[in-house]
Amino acid sequence: MRSVRREPPLRSDPAPSRAAYRVTRLWLSPFFRFFVRVVIPLAVVIGLAGAWALNSSHRAAVIAWVDEKRGSIADRPEFVMRQMIISGAAPELSREIREKMPVKFPVSWFELDAEELRSVVLSFDAVKDATVTLDLGGAVRVEVTERVPAILWRTHGRIEMLDDTGHRVALIDRRDGRSDLPLITGDGADKAVPEALAVFGAAGPIAHRVRGLMRQGARRWDVVLDRGQVIQLPENRPVAALERVLALQDAKDILGRDIVLVDIRRPTRPTMRLGEGAVGYLEMTRAFERGLSTQ
Amino acid sequence: MTGLYESQRAMRQIRQTAIQRGVVAILDIGSSKVTCLILRFDGEEAAPSEDIGAMAGQARFRIIGAATTRARGVTFGELDVIQEGERAIRTVVQAAQKMAETRVDHAIVSMAGARPRSYGLVGSIDLGGAEVAEHDIARVLASCDVPPIGEGRAVLHAQPVNFALDHRSGLADPRGQVGNRLTTDMHLLSVEDRCVRDLLHCVNRCDLELAGLASSSYVAGISSLVEDEQKIGAVCIDMGGGTTGLSIFLRNHMIYADAVRIGGLHVTQDISRGLGIPMAMAERIKTVHGGLTATGRDDREMIELKSDTGDWEHDSREISRSELIGIMRPRVEEILEEVRLRLDAAGFEHLPSQKIVLTGGASQVPGLAQTASRILGQQVRLGRPLRVLGLPQAATGPAFAAAVGLCLFAAHPQDEWWDFADPSMVRGPQSLRRMVRWFRENW
Incomplete structure (x- = not known):
């Protein structure tokens, strides 16, 4: 007995239509492909972003959002600096460095600049060289190499200590204070x-x-x-x-x-x-x- | 005679552009299937080394896309319904493009039918003891007498196959030699103009440019005959669906081609009619159970002829394989006898070698070699196309001999008449030369 259900129709001819054939060929041509896949999406994205940014309130909102995000990251406890460790300096010198350092603890790691801090440390006469490291553990590490006084220079009614290159180290109030150092005097000494x-x-x-x-x-x-x-x-x-x-x-x-x-x-x-x-x-x-x- | 080949010349130029661009499609339009191969040409051919020969020009290209579909609108190897043929071409080209991931704009097409007819042409010129130059070749080719090829017929191939210089025959390239009389033999193959025009129209409607046209029996010979056979003489019999093409090769040139308008589809048709079953089923029975030599065992091997008419008696018929062989064999013998007639007409028995190579889809029927050797001659073998780089495994069978041959033809086309400069075009420099000579003699 024949089944009541209708026979499935014969598979239609799989030949592509003329239009489909042309579209496929167009899609396979490299220039068109590049145009569709790169140029058009780029143009659309840039165009939309530009149109949106034309409004100044939108721009301000973006800037505020970026600042807020940056602040929220900078304020995380992992990035907070709490102390300064100074090594290699005499107690008076390290006290002075601490006073002069433009840092108020606690401060975020992002707001410190190691090079800038180093230039502050180097501005002291008694400091020959210094390295400043910002440890993420929460400490600003300052390693100081002091200048070693080699000679005393009496000039204009005061006595200064100089190192062996002639750079000023510190003022000294009495010659007897460092009687082991030789004394020079005169302008340009x-x-x-x-x-x-x-x-x-x-x-x-x-x-x-x-x-x-x-x-x-x-x-x-x-x-x-x-x-x-x-x-x-x-x-x-x-x-x-x-x-x-x-x-x-x-x-x-x-x-x-x-x-x-x-x-x-x-x-x-x-x-x-x-x-x-x-x-x-x-x-x-x-x-x-x-x-x-x-x- | 000149001016006949403007379209062929234009096609040759398109082929040059296509090869420069690097991608060209091969379209083999047959009666049972349409095949498209996409070739990519990369750079120059590597110089042949001591161990490896020129690889028949295969080193230059690679097949990057291949597709085959059943033929539509093609009978006897000729486009019958243009729209259907166009659909078939669109299908294969699109599938092959998808595989190759590139787009092709140029196609080299082979045609199977269109009643090919071969002519042998002879031309000769006087050289007057001078050296044979390029334009002399063009002149001797132009001097060939063209036979009346008939109304509505076009020249498909016109290949110089032999040059002779003062009784020295068999020269492949006489340039640079000195002699008095230059003679050439040319092989001209004409087909019906209508078929060529239909094909051109069809290909153009698929947004492709025709970069070359070849007879499929010729290109099947290129791919199926090995070098020795092409050299010492052989015939390639390309047994297709609607037609059976034959091409005789001697000294690396095709010297004769013809086609018999019977093929494998007629065998299927016989089975379908004889057993009262649909064509698709007849085709399946032919490919799975078909054969040409019956043995005692075949009487016991039964083939079910299932169908769904509702008549139980009709739906549960069985035939033995011997019956199937009994239907197939006369038709195959008819094809081979028809081929035998054409070979006799061509004078094949006078050739130094009588090698016969059977290829094409219909040559896969078991027992064909024995049958053919009984009808055609002793030296019969079954041929498969050459292996080319990148050809899918599914397309390595004898059914793809013409497609593969077309690839080789695309990479290394035979010199044809229209490749040589028209003598009328070189008249300018010649007259200039004459003027210079006159000046030199008189001043």
């Missing part, structure tokens, strides 16, 4: 600190007698000894000249005599000035000799 240190190093045998170095005309050094004796050093190669004087001292003990000044500004012709007693004695001796000769 801080510019020639390495040279001064070399001269002090060469002073060797008479070091206990050296009171200090005096810069003359911001170009050469005078070595001032106790008893008011002065050794005038030349502008060029002062250390060699000083060693020459020391050789004279070795041979003749010139500095032990009544000599006020040794002038070695011309290394080929050292000159000395006698003290007053010595001059009187010399005149007396000469007069005596003259009397003997006239008799």
Whole structure:
């Protein structure tokens, strides 16, 4: 018996229609494909975004929303900085750094700039170098390398400590405070600190007698000894000249005599000035000799 | 004679553009199926090394898309209903494009039927002891006498197959040689103009440009005959659905082609009529149980002929395989005998080698080789198309011999008449040369 249900119709011819065929071919052409898949969506998105942003209240809303989001992230407890750790600095210096640092704790990690903080630390004279690290654990870590005072400089009624490059370290109120450091004086003396240190190093045998170095005309050094004796050093190669004087001292003990000044500004012709007693004695001796000769 | 081939020349230029663009479609329009292959040409052919030959030009291209659909509106290898044929082409082209993920604009098409007819042409010119130059080739080709190919017929192939220079025959390329008389043999294949025009119309309506046209028996020969067979002589019999094409090759050239207007569909039709079953079922029975040589066992192998008419007697019929063979065999023998007649007419027995290669979809019937060797000659073999790069496994059977051959044809077309410059076009430089000579002689 034939089934009541109708037979399924024969499968229709699967040939694409002319229009479908053309559309498929159009879709397969690369330019059209690129146009539809990239150019049109981009144009639509940019166009819609532009049209929306034309309204200034929309723009303000977007900016406010971005600020709010940024603030809510910055205020999270993970990003809060609570303290500052300073290492490598003397107590007074670290106190001063703490006072001068433009940071008020607690503060968000996002509002701190390590480079800016470092420049603040470096602005201290006593600081040679510093690294500032913002640890996410909640601490600003400042590692300071201090300048080491190498010399004292008396100028304009005050005494300053300088390091071995001549950079100012700190003010000191009394010479006795650092009696272990040599003393220099005179205008522009801080510019020639390495040279001064070399001269002090060469002073060797008479070091206990050296009171200090005096810069003359911001170009050469005078070595001032106790008893008011002065050794005038030349502008060029002062250390060699000083060693020459020391050789004279070795041979003749010139500095032990009544000599006020040794002038070695011309290394080929050292000159000395006698003290007053010595001059009187010399005149007396000469007069005596003259009397003997006239008799 | 010149001016006949303007469309062929235009097609050749379109082919050049297509290959430069890198993608071209192959359309094999047959009576039972329509196949589309999409070829991508990448760059220059690698130089043949010591171990690997030129690979028959295959190294240059790759098949990136393939599709096959049943034929519509095609009978005897000719487009019968234009709209239906167009639908078939649209279907395959769209499916192949989808597989290839690219769009093709150029198609090279093969046609199976259209009553091909072969002509042998002879032309000769006097050289006067000069060296054979390019324009001499064009001149000798132009000097061929064209036989009356008849009203409403068009030239499909016109290939120079042989050159002879002063009794030295068998020259493939006489350029640069010196002689007095240059003779050429040309093979001309004409088909019905109506079919070509229908095909062109159909392809154009699918927004494709026709970049080449070939006879499917010729391209089936290119893909199924191995090099030696093409060289020493063989015939390729392409047994299609509606037609059976045959092409004789000698010295790497096709020298004869013809088509018999009987094919595998007629076998199916016989089964359908003889057993009173629909064509689709007859086709299925033919492909699954068909054969040509009956044995005793075939009497006991029963084939059910199921149908759904409601008549129990009719719906539960059975036939033995011997009966099926009894229906198929006379028709196949008729095809082969018809082919035998055409081969005799072509003088195939005078060829140095009598190799016969059977290919095409209808050649897959079991026992064909024995039957064919009884009718056609001893040296029969079944041919399969060459393997080409990227061809899907489903398209490697003998049914796709013409499609694969068309790929090879697209990559390496045979020189045709219209590839050589028209002698009338080179007249300008020649007269200039004559003027220069006159000056040199007189001053």
